[in-house]
Amino acid sequence: MEKDVSLNTISGKFRARFANDKQRKQDTERSQAIVRLIIIPFFFSYIFYAAVSQDLSTAFLVIYSYYWIYYVLSSIVLFICIVIWPGKYLLRRIFSISHDYIAMTFAMSVGAQLTLPVYAILLWVTVGNGLRFGPRYLVAATIAALLALATTTYFNSFWREYPYVVGTLMITAILVPSYIFVLLNRVHKAYNDALEANLAKSRFLAQASHDLRQPIHAISLFIACLRDARLGVDEQQMVDNIDRSLQSVSRLFQSLLDISTLDSGKISEQREDVDIGEILRDIKQQNSEAAQWAGVELKLVGTKKFARVDPSLLTTMIQNIVSNALKYAPGEPVLIGCRKRSGKLSIEIHDRGPGIANEHLPHLFEEFYQVRERGDKDTEGVGLGLSIVRRLSNIMGLDVSLRSEEGKGTTVIVDGLEVVAQPVRTAQPAINKPASMLNGLRVLLVEDDINVLMATRILLEKWGCIVQQEEFLPEGKDVTCDLVITDFDLGAKTTGLDCINYVRRENGRNLPAIIVTGHDENRVRDDVGDPEIPILSKPIRPAELRSTILALKLKLQRQTVSANPRNQ
Template structure:
């Protein structure tokens, strides 16, 4: 007996587009193909049961079966194939609906009076789906329909009170709906403005608070290189552990505010998925050690076409959840091929999640809380961010969990591509050289961050020139530029890089560090060769990027 329920679920899900967003036009088309056969069946039964001639029944059946019913399916097919706003298609759909209902009521007379309920339903439905202007247009269609019905059918002319009732209903009900829609739109706009204000606040608070976190992270890295005793080193490790928890929290807040702004777009490229997984495992190795988790990766040589930054964020959030909610148990990252697509799977053997929580896990700020549970870091945004990023990249995310056995999260739908052809020069890996003697121009308007970063770079062997703003009128001879994005005085890291490069006469390698949305900064910088690092950055990540840029510069010099 599950067939009707599954049919309803199938029809309901069909009203959603590929991004899991409700499509009003598609939803209306679905309603049309369901209700039209029911109206057709009623018309046939009613006309056969009436004293109307059989010829009238045959005409009605032919017109409905050969024109309107197939037309409804063709309209649905066009909406599925060409989704989005199409004004002409909406006008055609409305005209088609009212013509069909007008014809039915004009032919049938009294027995087709219940079809007026469909006229009212279609009128209100257009307003609720598309807005007040369409409601006004649909009301005009309804009144024209009633006028045509009265003109062509003598029965309705002989029943003026019924016609007047229909007209008043066709006016008053949409008018009341119009008032409610206006109130709803005002409330929606107020809620939208409040949501945007929340997003702006989160973005600004995240940026401002990430500055001192970034500075503390750098100072901790400097302390690690100092000659500390065992007890002092343990205290530094504890501080670093707490700091990373706060850092992940602010990263989630920044991610969700950036998603709310609608400014994130996917930039796909061919990448080695194995490299992404191993990088994430390396970045989380310390956190896994703290949580007592054995983090494993199943090696793969597959290449996929996707946005590496957004995909990394998705997997990172999933792994962070596994480390938080499944401490002391193994976590496995791997891939699987399904239907010609690549899936990424993250398995843990933690306590699992109760069934009543599963439907809400992808909601913002939802966290699984049971009586007596210990507090865990975070605010419940990780899986929500994963799902929204998946929608941006046309991927699917699913989660299954069994209490006492563990949880599995799957990212599905990655397009597999051939391994990119690389030149021999690119494949030659030179041993990473030390940074001794590397001349670095460090530009940062925050004095604490400027001091901490400078000390760290000098410990690595770099010769550092510190500047708290655009170094106008100064000697800016350097091998590498590391600059914050916001430098004050209406200048940015982009301006700084352009200025220094002009002064030196060539494109000096550069790194931009920012607490803002990475995509927005990248658009401003306009150079895909310049790495954009989000605060707070891990010292190991900074050092790795510097080494890569130095190695690339040396290879280019050899090739020249």
């Protein structure tokens, strides 16, 4: 299965370490509160021992006991507040820091030389605040530490008797945090530089994949047109070879686009009740040609289960796993199926490939990590497949596991799908299908890339459509049509949605439309905001485009039949 296991880039490590900076800060604040609760018993027990050893008055011990009760209760309340309301709250942090330094000042002030070790905790807390919350908090904590030392010196006679000791403690309280401050600034600068480099890489990948998808998309459409031409056997074989190579390039750019989209943090889960069996059938159909090329028998065990999940993200996950199986287990059968586990649904992909050695298994989900054994033949891909799967599973709250045995094959399991009841669907009126569903369909095609425009027009006309092609928003022209197919970016600050809205206004009805894009499909869907408009990502397989057009036409016919009962 996945042998894509190579060295992580520096930016990848930084992204893995700081991928969720907000969550990281929330966790550190909670961990600080937990450490406080753990230390309290030892801290106050020692202070109580020091107070008794100094033969302090009963009145002081009573005051100390009341303060101890207050400190414990307030620390518990502070922990509960952090758990219930995580996040950054300035007043709460100010209270937390003051809370700790007042307690340490009180402790150092009452115990003469016996409480001198509390200084170690003071220095630890000071450095800890800086490491947890950043350089500004380190400066504030250092000032609080110096005030604590000054206050202790005023109240503790033993400290006043040894001014050089006090001076040493104050100098240490300044030098250590100052050195930490310099290191923190360097780390933050290095992190920001790495983050900027990573974002620049993501922007480059997104733009490069978009620009290269345009010609790939046009080539795929021209290939589809060639398939319908009267070619000889040799010529048809060459077309098949070109198509096979093109699909390899297409999968590579799909991985690059997926990873750049994940890096941008713009992917969000959109759950709905979906037919898992239908998703798996679509994936099998999409990979049937690739399986044939690889000599793989792609088997599917059907399921009637429905689950609440994002169908687009789940499809991307399973597609990546199946693609790896086809690459790394050529000539062997691959099985896709489902299993019920602890009330949840899991999807399993099994292959009978060569398997993966145990030492490589912990690294399989890392980016750009590839196993290259001596004598291995080159395999397409850059090692992003399972990394994309893992990151999508984190977004969706699913578990992904992999087990493999050399010589026996590999299994990847996507677990944790929430099973739901099959939704009730209303019966649709029967529609008599003509011999060719697309004959006479009037299509307005808007695309600013001339090669894509030409290839798409030729393909649509071969399917029987009547095509009006435009490179820009067709303002002032006759736009009477049955369907709009438009690119998303049309230039001159115009989008495909602007084009669709204009054509709908001109026709006075809600025409069906399709948006084609080389950008991230989810981002475009969010920008469009209309679930009734299909978003197709370049390069599009001709079969996908045709099935989408047919689905829209059938839906339009059903609406027409429903609106005119006499025609039923």
